[in-house]
Amino acid sequence: MTEVKFKRLALIGIGLIGSSIARAARKHKLADEIVCAARTADSRRVAKELGIVDMAFESPADAVKGADLVIFCTPVGTYEKLAEQVGSSLEKGAIVTDVGSVKNTVIKAIGPHMPDYVDFIPGHPVAGTEKSGPAAGFAELFINRWCILTPNGQASEPAVERLTAFWTAMGSKVEIMDAEHHDLVLAITSHIPHLIAYNIVGTADDLEDVTQSEVIKYSAGGFRDFTRIAASDPTMWRDVFLHNKDAVLEMLGRFTEDLTALQRAIRRDDGETLFNIFSRTRAIRRQIIDAGQETPEPDFGRVHTSDETPKKS
Amino acid sequence: MTEVKFKRLALIGIGLIGSSIARAARKHKLADEIVCAARTADSRRVAKELGIVDMAFESPADAVKGADLVIFCTPVGTYEKLAEQVGSSLEKGAIVTDVGSVKNTVIKAIGPHMPDYVDFIPGHPVAGTEKSGPAAGFAELFINRWCILTPNGQASEPAVERLTAFWTAMGSKVEIMDAEHHDLVLAITSHIPHLIAYNIVGTADDLEDVTQSEVIKYSAGGFRDFTRIAASDPTMWRDVFLHNKDAVLEMLGRFTEDLTALQRAIRRDDGETLFNIFSRTRAIRRQIIDAGQETPEPDFGRVHTSDETPKKS
Ligand SMILES: NC(=O)c1ccc[n+]([C@@H]2O[C@H](COP(=O)([O-])OP(=O)(O)OC[C@H]3O[C@@H](n4cnc5c(N)ncnc54)[C@H](OP(=O)(O)O)[C@@H]3O)[C@@H](O)[C@H]2O)c1
Ligand SMILES: NC(=O)c1ccc[n+]([C@@H]2O[C@H](COP(=O)([O-])OP(=O)(O)OC[C@H]3O[C@@H](n4cnc5c(N)ncnc54)[C@H](OP(=O)(O)O)[C@@H]3O)[C@@H](O)[C@H]2O)c1
Missing domain, CATH: 1.10.3660.10 (6-phosphogluconate dehydrogenase C-terminal like domain)
Structure with a gap:
């Protein structure tokens, strides 16, 4: 049995994705302690007020100290500098991963800064919403969604298995793929x-x-x-x-x-070509629904009642 | 007060839009009798079984007989032939309208076949889903949605007012506009x-x-x-x-x-241009939500729970 539970989970960035991981990890008891680093005092305050992290640090290097799982959850353009900052503070044997939406350049940005004694595994949960920030996350975000891992030779097999178990415990299905x-x-x-x-x-x-x-x-x-x-x-x-x-x-x-x-x-005025192209596309939606990646409800299940009155916010 | 109630509403075509009108008109008691014409025996049978029409005809000319409100609810490419077929069967004083997604060519397709003694008012309810057929409709479809009327001089002012009252009674907001x-x-x-x-x-x-x-x-x-x-x-x-x-x-x-x-x-690699373009677009969604044209829920309110398991249909 792969041990899923970590001692300390450190999230670098606590926006939509970071805070959803924090919530799901807490809910499923996947870490004894959850800490984060965030750039703004506001995000650190909100994360603590929501009770989704035990501690929030300004310095990413402080956040990763003592952590056996570190996840980069910031925009991918910030990775290189952050990796440089945290590299020497990482614990021996820690698993380091990320959630960035691209993977090839991430390996080049983070990889070189990783000491030999950590396992680095690039990752990407294919799940999200249009919202941002620590308040936007929710524990159910990853359920039934795929998480892609793209190991590049900087991690052991057991480490990949352990990270797979972590994502699986949050409801994801895990796929291993080449970064390119x-x-x-x-x-x-x-x-x-x-x-x-x-x-x-x-x-x-x-x-x-x-x-x-x-x-x-x-x-x-x-x-x-x-x-x-x-x-x-x-x-x-x-x-x-x-x-x-x-x-x-x-x-x-x-x-x-x-x-x-x-x-x-x-x-x-080539109606036949238009009709043929427009006829092919229904089948794909059907398959996406059958695969559990989309709601079967018409119109995404949007509410159609008189309750749907204009709201000011 | 404009009289909203019609004696007989005839729907030519009883798919998503036609059947939604039938349901809404029945719910809000906007017609004593509702009849339809549909091409296939299957659609006529389903419409009757669902109880959304009192009678279903194969011939559009039969359907419009005795109707004081006639609505074309078929694909716009069928309008010309259908208008030709029903023209001489229309009742004196009837209001004739449509729901087609384009308006300029509709006027050219239907207009010439309308006798002087009817009021013809092209229309378009901006509401729909991705589903088709008589079973896909629902009475709430038009609530809070705009219905555009593009009168072209073939209707009297009171007739336009009466059709406006009809759409308003189904929950729509009505706008008058030039077809072009x-x-x-x-x-x-x-x-x-x-x-x-x-x-x-x-x-x-x-x-x-x-x-x-x-x-x-x-x-x-x-x-x-x-x-x-x-x-x-x-x-x-x-x-x-x-x-x-x-x-x-x-x-x-x-x-x-x-x-x-x-x-x-x-x-x-012009990040600044990308950032600027990507920054403008949030405001528009906010305004669409404030105008009651979109749900404020993240991700269209899609369900994110473990209930969202793959469904076969
Ligand atoms: N959104 C999605 O749908 C989605 C889906 C899959 C993967 N991803 C990936 O997930 C990552 C995070 O996305 P998100 O949607 O969670 O973003 P988000 O809600 O905007 O959160 C970003 C987080 O990163 C922090 N941050 C931003 N710039 C920073 C910097 N220069 N230094 C240190 N911290 C910084 C922010 O801190 P402050 O709040 O203090 O500024 C915030 O905590 C991205 O790499 C993205 O590609 C996103
Ligand atoms: N769908 C939308 O979102 C939407 C929104 C606004 C406006 N509209 C407009 O509404 C109209 C109808 O769309 P819909 O979505 O309701 O379509 P639909 O669900 O596919 O229904 C079309 C109806 O038209 C009948 N029909 C089709 N071809 C015909 C023909 N050659 N002769 C006689 N009847 C025929 C069909 O009868 P059978 O079932 O017997 O074949 C069916 O009852 C279109 O003009 C469209 O532009 C659609």
Whole structure:
């Protein structure tokens, strides 16, 4: 039996993902003690007030002292400097991992700063919402979601098993993958969707012949679906695109090519081509629902009642 | 006071939208009798079994006889032929309207077949889900959603007021607009979102270096959001693109231009441009939520619990 429980879990960054790990680890008793490092006093205060960490440090090096599990939960652009800062403070035998949405550059950013006596295993839970910060997390975030680990030779087999057991205990399904392949897969399943969502919201915002008030009023025609992921954290997503440039540009090229074909079909009144393309796509949603990765409810299960009155916040 | 109640409401087509109108009209007692025409015996049977119509006809001309409110609820590509079929069977003084997602070509398709003694008012409820057919409708669909009317001079003022009262009674907010402007607004808030959703699902389906099983497993990274609207009815959407060609191509041109700028920023490692674009878009979602057009819940209020187990259907 792989021992799942850790003595001290240190989270570097306590936003949506870090705080969700803290909540899930506490709920499932996966660590005796949970500590975090956060940049702002505000996040440290909120994390302590919510009772999701035992201690919150300003210095990442202080946070990792005595920790047998360390998880980087900050935007990937911060990793290199943070790894440099914590490297020499890490405990012998500690497992070091991360949750970053890209993996190839993460290995290059963190790997070189890891002492020989720790096990470093890059990771990525494919789960999230459009919200940020310590208050946005919840213990159920990882349930039924995949967590991808991309070990690169800086970890022992038992360490990988132990980290797998940790994610499994939080409800995740774990997959081992090559970092380069991870970045290609996530480019199409996550990064390009975010890019085109940000893009259409930007396009709509820039129009002169359609007012912003019209865009808002008639957003239920489909547009509002895109505003959800376009409301995600700009720093996190800037870093994702800067750190997964090649795979994103590759997938974007294919997306644009296909869009040009659709454009041509519209211009030529080619209804048959349109119909054929539009007919293929229902099956994929069906499979995603069957795989437990999406709700079977129409309209994402959005509430449709008279209770859905305008709310001010 | 405008009289809202009609003697006989005839729905031509009884899919998602037609059957939602039937349910809402019945619930709010807006018609003494509700009848429909549907193409297939199956839809007619289901509509009757669900008790949402009093009679279901195969012939649209039979359905409109004696009706003082007639609503076209079929794909817009079918309108011209249907209008021709029902024209001479319409009652004197009847109000004729539709729910089509485009308006300019609808006026050209239906308008010429309307006798002088009816009031014709093109309409479009901006509300829907990705589901189709008579079983998919629900009475609450139109609550808090906008319904756009684009009168083109073929209706009297009182008739427009009465139709406005009808939609208001079903929970909608009504806006009067020029048909051409409608088509431009909906191109960006509905048609382009559908086009790019269909497109990315198609692109993902065509990859060789990423398997379909990987696309499905890791869809929670953002991709799954797009599969919802890409699961919409292919016939309806083919017709929308064929019938709103100019506005769609115009908006698509702007979308592509903006996407090229984002692509260039990624290629040049221009983090500042990316950050600035990604920072503008949160505010729009906030306004859509404040306007009551979107749920304030994170992740559309999707359920995140251990109950969310794979379902077979
Ligand atoms: N959001 C998602 O859907 C999702 C999904 C999977 C993976 N991820 C990955 O998870 C990581 C965190 O994302 P998140 O959504 O949890 O972000 P978040 O809610 O914005 O939280 C980020 C955390 O990192 C800290 N931080 C930011 N910049 C820092 C710096 N320069 N030095 C030290 N700490 C810093 C923040 O501290 P302050 O609050 O004090 O500023 C905050 O605690 C990212 O690498 C992302 O790629 C995100
Ligand atoms: N879905 C949305 O989100 C949405 C939103 C706003 C407006 N609209 C507009 O509403 C209209 C209907 O859409 P919907 O979603 O309700 O579609 P739907 O669920 O697919 O239903 C279409 C209905 O039209 C009938 N029909 C189809 N082709 C026909 C033909 N050639 N002759 C006679 N009847 C025919 C169908 O009969 P059978 O079932 O017997 O084939 C069915 O009753 C479209 O014009 C669309 O643009 C849709």
